[in-house]
Every structure is written in C-alpha cells, then in structure tokens.
Amino acid sequence: MSTGAPTASEVPAVAMKPAAGSDFALRLRANSEYVAIPAFALLMAALLFALFLLAIGKSPIDFVAYVWRGGFGTAFSFQNTLQRSSPLILTALAVAIPARIGLIMIGAEGALVLGGFAAAAIAVPMIGVAPPFLTLAIMVVAAIAVGGLWVGIAGYLRYARGVNETIASLLLTYIGIAIMNFFVEGVLRDASNPNKPSTKPLGDAYMVGKIPGTDVHWGFAVGVLLAIALYILMTRTTFGFAARVTGGNFRAALAQGLPVGKLIVSCAMIAGGCAGLAGFFEVAAIQGRANASLAAGYGFTGILVSFLARHNPLVIVPVAILFGGLVASGGLIQRRMDLPDATVLVLQGLIFVVLLTSETLYGRFAFFKPIKGRDRT
Amino acid sequence: MNDGLATVLIAMLGGAIRVSTPFMFVALGECLTEKSGRVNLGLEGTLVLGAMVAYAASYHTGSPWAGVFAAGVAGSALGAMHGSICKLPKVNDVAVGIAMMLFGTGVAFFFGKPYIQPTAPRLPSLPLGGWSDSSSLKSALDVNPLFFVGIVIAIVMAWALRNTRWGLVVRTVGDSAAAARAMGISVDLVRFLTTTVGGFLAGVGGAFLSLSYPGSWNQGLSSGQGLMAVALVIFARWNPMRCVIAALLFGGAGAIGPALQSVGITQGYYFFNAAPYILTLVIMIATSSAKRSARDMPGELSMAR
Numbered sequence: 155m156s157t158g159a160p161t162a163s164e165v166p167a168v169a170m171k172p173a174a175g176s177d178f179a180l181r182l183r184a185n186s187e188y189v190a191i192p193a194f195a196l197l198m199a200a201l202l203f204a205l206f207l208l209a210i211g212k213s214p215i216d217f218v219a220y221v222w223r224g225g226f227g228t229a230f231s232f233q234n235t236l237q238r239s240s241p242l243i244l245t246a247l248a249v250a251i252p253a254r255i256g257l258i259m260i261g262a263e264g265a266l267v268l269g270g271f272a273a274a275a276i277a278v279p280m281i282g283v284a285p286p287f288l289t290l291a292i293m294v295v296a297a298i299a300v301g302g303l304w305v306g307i308a309g310y311l312r313y314a315r316g317v318n319e320t321i322a323s324l325l326l327t328y329i330g331i332a333i334m335n336f337f338v339e340g341v342l343r344d345a346s347n348p349n350k351p352s353t354k355p356l357g358d359a360y361m362v363g364k365i366p367g368t369d370v371h372w373g374f375a376v377g378v379l380l381a382i383a384l385y386i387l388m389t390r391t392t393f394g395f396a397a398r399v400t401g402g403n404f405r406a407a408l409a410q411g412l413p414v415g416k417l418i419v420s421c422a423m424i425a426g427g428c429a430g431l432a433g434f435f436e437v438a439a440i441q442g443r444a445n446a447s448l449a450a451g452y453g454f455t456g457i458l459v460s461f462l463a464r465h466n467p468l469v470i471v472p473v474a475i476l477f478g479g480l481v482a483s484g485g486l487i488q489r490r491m492d493l494p495d496a497t498v499l500v501l502q503g504l505i506f507v508v509l510l511t512s513e514t515l516y517g518r519f520a521f522f523k524p525i526k527g528r529d530r531t
Numbered sequence: 532m533n534d535g536l537a538t539v540l541i542a543m544l545g546g547a548i549r550v551s552t553p554f555m556f557v558a559l560g561e562c563l564t565e566k567s568g569r570v571n572l573g574l575e576g577t578l579v580l581g582a583m584v585a586y587a588a589s590y591h592t593g594s595p596w597a598g599v600f601a602a603g604v605a606g607s608a609l610g611a612m613h614g615s616i617c618k619l620p621k622v623n624d625v626a627v628g629i630a631m632m633l634f635g636t637g638v639a640f641f642f643g644k645p646y647i648q649p650t651a652p653r654l655p656s657l658p659l660g661g662w663s664d665s666s667s668l669k670s671a672l673d674v675n676p677l678f679f680v681g682i683v684i685a686i687v688m689a690w691a692l693r694n695t696r697w698g699l700v701v702r703t704v705g706d707s708a709a710a711a712r713a714m715g716i717s718v719d720l721v722r723f724l725t726t727t728v729g730g731f732l733a734g735v736g737g738a739f740l741s742l743s744y745p746g747s748w749n750q751g752l753s754s755g756q757g758l759m760a761v762a763l764v765i766f767a768r769w770n771p772m773r774c775v776i777a778a779l780l781f782g783g784a785g786a787i788g789p790a791l792q793s794v795g796i797t798q799g800y801y802f803f804n805a806a807p808y809i810l811t812l813v814i815m816i817a818t819s820s821a822k823r824s825a826r827d828m829p830g831e832l833s834m835a836r
Contacts, residue, residue: 258625316821317812320572320625321762325808325815328755332805339801454633461626496640503634507616510627514619 180524187522192462195512199505206500212491224486225479232479233369237440239471239478240370241266243377244432245456246474247384248305248425250465252319254388255421256401257312261305261323262429263453264330269301269430270437271334274353274444275342277360286360294434301430302423304330309422313415319422331449338445352445362439373435378471380428385467397421429453451499455481458506477502538667539790545671546786547779548678549744553578553753554778555681556736557760558767559688560729562774564610565764566692567725568705568718568831571613572628574733575757576635577606581737583643586748590651598651599677599738606734607727609635614726618719624833632757646748654742675743677735681775684732688771701725705829733757759811766814768827784810 204214225235245262252259273293280289308326311317339351347355362372388394397417400407407414432452437444459477463469484498517523557574564571581602589598613631617624660672692698704711704721711718740756741748763781767773788803818825 258629260629311816311819314821315816316819316824317815318762318765318819320629321758322812322815324755324758325762325812328808329805329812332801332808336801336805457629458633494641494644496637496644499633499637500641501637503630503637506630507612507627507634510622510630511616511619513623514621516621 195509199508221483224483235479236370239474240373241432241452242474244428246459246470248429249460253465255397264327265301265426265429266433268330269297270433271444272300273297273434297430297434298427302427305426306423313418352443371439381467542790547782550785551778551782553736557733558774560732564729573631576632577733578737578757580635580639581734582741583639585738586741595654602734602738603731607731610727610730614723685771
C-alpha cells in the first residue's frame, strides 16, 4: 500500500516540491497528510451524497448552487452563516478540548441548553432593575458556570468512578433538556406567551448587539478569540502539555505525578463552559428567551466539526463556517428542492461516517513519510 | 388514597412491560456485539431507523409483521456498515458509533417525513388480562407478543453463549483476539456478524416503538432509549438474562411519569420523564470503578481501557 500516487493530486502545491534538505518543507509534507486525508474524505462523502440525490431524482448541482446561495453567495447569507457558525465553533471546542486529554465527550448539546437556560433564568429578576451591561455580564458567568459544571460532572465521573464519559455526557444532555423543559413549562413560564412555553423575553435593551458594520452578533468574534486562546492553552502552556501527555498515555502521566484528575475535570469544565457560552449567545443574541428551540442540534453538529478539524481549535473556525453555511442554507434547500429538513442531517452523518473510515488511511502513503524511520501516526 | 396507589402500581406494571420491550431488544443486540469485543454506540440511530422502516413497511404492505422484519433488515444493514468500517485498522468503534447514531437518525427523518401523518396497522397484542374485572389491570396486561419473543431470544442467547461452539467462538473473540486468531478464528468476521445480528435486534426494538407503544411514527419517538440500553448492558454484566431484568427495571422507571399522570398527578412530569436517564447514570456510577474494570467485562472491549 505504499504508493503516493493516488493522493498526490490533493496535496498542496508547496508540498509537491522536491524537498531535499529543507526541514521545513519535509515537515510540511509530512503534516499535509492531516489536510489531504480529511479533504479526501469530504470529497468522497460529497460524491456519495451526490449519488444519493441522483437516486432520489434530485439534482446535486442544484444542491450545491443552493448551499452556495443560501450560505455563502451574498453578503446577507454569508453573515447569516457566520452567525450560525458561532455556536458551532463553541460546541466543537467543547468536543476538541476533552479529546486532547483522550475523552470522547458528546455532551455539548446539554451544556448549551442548560447554559442558555441559566442565562435566561438569572436575567428574569434583573430585567428593568439592573443595567443591561451588568445583567449580560452575570448571564455570561451563569451560562459558563452551569455549562462547565454539567460537562464537568461527566469528567469527574470518568476520573473518580471510571464511568464511560461518552455515554454519561449524552445522558446528561437528555437530563439537561428535561430540566430546562421542567422550568420553562413550569415556574419560569412566561404566562403572556401562550404559543410556546418560554421564559420571559429579555427585551431589546438587554440583548447582545452586532459587531459594528456587520449583521453578525458578538458570539462569532468571541468564538474565534476563544478558539485562538484555547489553541495557545493546549499547545503552548504547561497545562496543555500535561493534558496532552495524559491523553497520550494515561499511565505515564500518572507515573510522572501529573494531577490527572484535576486535568481531566478542568478540560471537561472548559468544554462545558464553551458550550454554555454558546447557549448564552443563542439566548441573548438570537432567541431573546429560553425555550425548546435551544436544543437545535448545534451540539451534535459540533461533534462532527471537531472531528473534521482533528480537534485542532484553530482549524475548527473554518470548518465551523463551512457547516454554518450548510445549516444556514437548509431552509432554502428545503423550500426550493422540496427536500425534507433532515437532508442536512443525512449529509452530516455521511460525512462523519466517511471521515472516520478515512482514519484507516493514515500512514499508508510513502509520500507523507519523506523522513525515513520517523513514524508519524 | 390506597386506590390511587394501586392504580399507579398497576399502570407502572403495564408500563414496565410496554416500555421495557425496546430496551430489551437493543440491550440484547448490544450484549451480543459487546460479547465479541466491540462496542456499537450507534444503536440509538438503529432504533430510530427501525421504527421508521417498520412503520413504512406496515403502512405499505398492511402487515405489521412485515414491518418488524423490514426493521430488522434495516437494522442489520446499519450493523453491517458499523461492522465493516470498524474492521479497518486504526478506526475507533466508539466514534464510528456516534457517527452511525447521527447517520441512522438522519436517514430515518429523511425518509420518514411522509409517514408522520398516515396511520399504519399496528401489532396486535395478547389480552392476558381477560380473567380480571379491573379495566386498568386488563389494559396493563395487554402484552405485545414481541415482549415474549424478546425473552425467548434472551434465553436462547444465554444458553447458546454458554453451551454451543458458536457461543465459545464469540466469547473467545471478545476476551482475547490473539487467542481466537491462534485458534484459526477470523476475529473480524465474527465481530462483523455479531454487530449485524445486534443491529437486527435493535431494529426490531424500533419496530416495537412505532408499531406497538407509543405506536406511531414521529421524530421525537426515541429520545435516548438506544443509548440507555447500551449503558444497561454494562449494568447487566454482559448476561442476556440480566439484560431482561435490567430492561424491566428501566421500563418501570420510564413508566413512573405516565402512571402518575393517569391518576392526575402532573406535577414534576418532566422530572419523571428524566427518571430513566438519571437512573441510568446512577447505575453507571454504582457499577463502575476507577480502580478495576467492570466484572465479567469482555477483555477486548475498547471501553475497558
């Protein structure tokens, strides 16, 4: 299986140059594997999805055209895409950070819902009493704290009791949604809104504004900054190093005397805080209140975004924008092509499955191993 | 008050039988898969797809049993997909399970949209409460035949795992792949087959959801039952008979909310709805340990770590 030929076409041109002595070029070539294989997987998934569309008698070309128009083509649609990529960046970070320490956490949806709900709930007595800025600041703290606590539980249970964190975090998601429904349909229900059980609306004065000159709320900027900050935290600090050592070899980390438990719980709490923050922006910048529409599936799309970005916080941003566009164009596709709203779900599932299948390709191509004897897997 | 308590208990008994059936099928399927050393977290997606396919097939053919069979076939297709992907080196079965969960749900919602409105023929149930005068007892004992089918499968599986050559092969593959290879067994093939059969059972569990209880198809039909059933297998310590008992326990927990509602207690409805999830979590905490892997766990399981 050691032929470089099949993938040569998708490798960036820089890496194609014969890199005789330059260490940088060699490293670039070796690392391009992590770009080429996911890109190849994305292409294969798109191909399979095109065949699927053809099989049910729809045009894949129309589909691409509508995704372009609904997600990227105009200034309006692109701003909408950025807006939708904001919760995706944050929920993907909520998957990526635990992944660095070796945990597969899929509880971002629950932390988003509970974080958003906590923000909306804590705002209820403050509206009209406290100034908007103070209220929003307290809402942010509440959302991060509750979200962090929620995923933190799964991290603690993993460390202290050996409970499988994947199942636990998803269970906590269902419990979180039930808790929100309990309050939203009960004591915190806004009686003046008979249509949909919701908390009291925040009101325009208490909403998060847009980034000046755009139609995109601040959540996007916060997401990008947080992605950069967490990238630095995970790659350039002692904490990040210790976390990666723990993820790479748990026993070695223990033997080294690293505070494994604290590291695991911290990573889980950072993850939950990110997702909780996503919930805050959904409430304070989009919905204006907490209700069942908070559970819109951003937490699940975030899992895919993080895996596609290979859990790299910086790569998460462009991938999240790509999927934000896909989510944003869902409505247009549904109306114009007469396809069910689950079409986007099918495509996402397909990409996810093909992507994970492509993991098997790593290390199989000699092209990506220009340095003899160095195994980069 | 005493009367109310009896009503609640009877409603819970009937609810436990009804609610437990899909848990039982998914848990049995997952139990078989995990016995061979592989985890399929995607059974939640299989359950939803099974429910949709069963409803559609029952609607088109007019026969609910054809629906059950079609659901099983759809479930085995997803299982076979999981099995063949995880066969490849370097692929993580837990992550593939998450992907299959999203994929199965997506496909089910995609093709299931036209079936939300129409009514499909449902599975008939056996009126075992005919001897009783109490109407609530009668309705509680209206048991679906699939419940008994599930129990029979559990008994057969428990016996076969212990006493047949096939059972030995599955257990060997699950406990030590190296030993199985030394015996000349194809580890990948065995795991592929157990995942496929596991998918079949989970699909049938989905058929119960859409064709018996709650008995209709919609997008909110399953909310985590498939996942809870996977957690339940750990609690049942990979024993098919204990899977049945655990499923009944979970069914009872899931029936608390509706049972209380039947006597007019609606307070805390959402908390009782969350009861099965909380129970699952509590059970997972109680049965796990950071120091040692769970008792009777197949040695090859990637969850063991």
